[in-house]
Amino acid sequence: MSNNSINPERLLGRLTELGNIGRDGGGQLVRLAATDSEKLGRDKFVSWIEQAGLELAVDRIGNIFGIWKPIGVADEAPLMLGSHIDTVINAGIYDGCYGVLSGLEVIETLLEAGFEPSRPIVVAAFTNEEGVRYAPDMMGSLVYAGGLDVEIALATVGTDGSALGSELQRIGYDGKHEPGFMRPHAYIELHIEQGPVLEREGVQIGAVENLQGISWQRVTIEGDANHAGTTPISMRRDAGYVAARVIIFLRDRAKNSNTPTVATVGCMEFQPNAINVIPSRAAFTVDLRDPDESRLRQEEAALASFLEELEQQEGVSIKVERLARFEPVQFDRNIVEMIEGAAKSGGHSCRRMTSGAGHDAQMIARIAPAAMIFVPSIGGISHNPRENTPDADLIAGANMLLDVVRQLTAK
Numbered sequence: 274m275s276n277n278s279i280n281p282e283r284l285l286g287r288l289t290e291l292g293n294i295g296r297d298g299g300g301q302l303v304r305l306a307a308t309d310s311e312k313l314g315r316d317k318f319v320s321w322i323e324q325a326g327l328e329l330a331v332d333r334i335g336n337i338f339g340i341w342k343p344i345g346v347a348d349e350a351p352l353m354l355g356s357h358i359d360t361v362i363n364a365g366i367y368d369g370c371y372g373v374l375s376g377l378e379v380i381e382t383l384l385e386a387g388f389e390p391s392r393p394i395v396v397a398a399f400t401n402e403e404g405v406r407y408a409p410d411m412m413g414s415l416v417y418a419g420g421l422d423v424e425i426a427l428a429t430v431g432t433d434g435s436a437l438g439s440e441l442q443r444i445g446y447d448g449k450h451e452p453g454f455m456r457p458h459a460y461i462e463l464h465i466e467q468g469p470v471l472e473r474e475g476v477q478i479g480a481v482e483n484l485q486g487i488s489w490q491r492v493t494i495e496g497d498a499n500h501a502g503t504t505p506i507s508m509r510r511d512a513g514y515v516a517a518r519v520i521i522f523l524r525d526r527a528k529n530s531n532t533p534t535v536a537t538v539g540c541m542e543f544q545p546n547a548i549n550v551i552p553s554r555a556a557f558t559v560d561l562r563d564p565d566e567s568r569l570r571q572e573e574a575a576l577a578s579f580l581e582e583l584e585q586q587e588g589v590s591i592k593v594e595r596l597a598r599f600e601p602v603q604f605d606r607n608i609v610e611m612i613e614g615a616a617k618s619g620g621h622s623c624r625r626m627t628s629g630a631g632h633d634a635q636m637i638a639r640i641a642p643a644a645m646i647f648v649p650s651i652g653g654i655s656h657n658p659r660e661n662t663p664d665a666d667l668i669a670g671a672n673m674l675l676d677v678v679r680q681l682t683a684k
């Protein structure tokens with residue numbers, strides 16, 4: 274077997290197989306962190322790790338590691354590949370899973386070809402990258418990188434009132450095979466772009482050099498329930514109306530700013546949520562992102578002062594809770610250049626780019642040189658069942674990863 278290229282049938286077959294694990298009654302893919310459906314996905318990944326003859330490790334936050342340490346290889350810091358296999362609600366099958374399964378595929382290809390790496394190679398599936406059930410997102414890799422105490426992470430209460438620690442225990446992924454801390458020598462994450470840039474420019478590979486900052490907040494507006502028919506507009510303390518003002522404010526600011534700033538209100542709850550009752554409470558999330566830290570702070574400050582203004586104007590009270598806050602991250606220049614070189618020698622067009630999405634790589638970059646490889650997303654669609662990437666690009670990306678791994682672990 275050559276170690277020049279991965280086994281496309283195995284990789285694409287596993288992406289499809291894993292993509293069918295965790296579908297709900299309506300056929301939607303939902304593998305939220307530490308749920309029964311995610312456990313099924315975890316179990317499948319573990320079975321592939323064991324089939325490949327790798328050492329299995331699971332740390333206390335449930336991060337899963339497949340470790341390849343051939344006999345005679347020094348007990349050095351490993352080269353780490355990986356991503357995540359938890360998903361958002363009604364997800365596509367490539368976000369995260371592509372990086373995890375390509376990492377495993379690269380190890381198996383090298384193993385089968387008799388390649389002898391200079392250091393161990395590890396493939397990781399980090400817990401709770403999406404952060405939909407438990408905030409913050411990228412939680413497993415953040416704990417692994419020492420950015421969040423594991424006890425605090427395990428005590429996190431989810432949107433359904435569950436505690437992450439007891440859920441990991443319930444699904445059997447609570448550190449049974451503690452790996453002990455293994456600071457990686459380097460980390461490379463292969464991921465779909467999840468945006469429109471590569472496809473729009475007809476470029477096959479993205480050499481990701483930085484990742485934008487992320488600010489997640491939950492805003493709770495307390496007004497007064499009252500009768501929808503009898504209460505004059507001037508007498509209302511309408512939490513629903515104030516929430517709508519905030520959404521318009523955020524969208525108009527981002528749209529008129531001609532900067533890369535983006536703002537999203539993804540979750541919204543009204544109480545008592547009745548057609549003929551003025552909402553007494555509106556609780557919603559705000560996701561702000563910008564590659565520039567000072568601009569991101571400006572956006573947070575602008576929102577804070579607008580909320581104060583609304584409190585005065587509308588006689589409501591507003592509470593803000595911070596859910597996650599990550600500064601922009603620069604990836605390792607040497608690895609980025611290596612990725613560009615691999616693209617060139619593989620005959621793939623390549624461009625440097627910023628990641629709009631958050632990734633585990635931004636956490637591992639705190640403790641080791643890290644970088645990412647992107648492949649195009651059709652229509653720039655992601656976090657959506659229509660998420661898709663041409664097979665040729667999926668295979669090219671995995672072969673790129675193979676090439677970079679071979680260079681980084683050549684004797």
Ligand code: HGY
Pocket residue numbers: 402403404410411629630631632
């Ligand atoms: O939110 C993000 O960008 C990541 O997918 N969790």
Ligand code: MN
Pocket residue numbers: 357368369402464631632
């Ligand atoms: Mn992802």
Ligand code: MN
Pocket residue numbers: 361368403630656
């Ligand atoms: Mn995602």
Ligand code: MN
Pocket residue numbers: 402630631632633
């Ligand atoms: Mn992500």
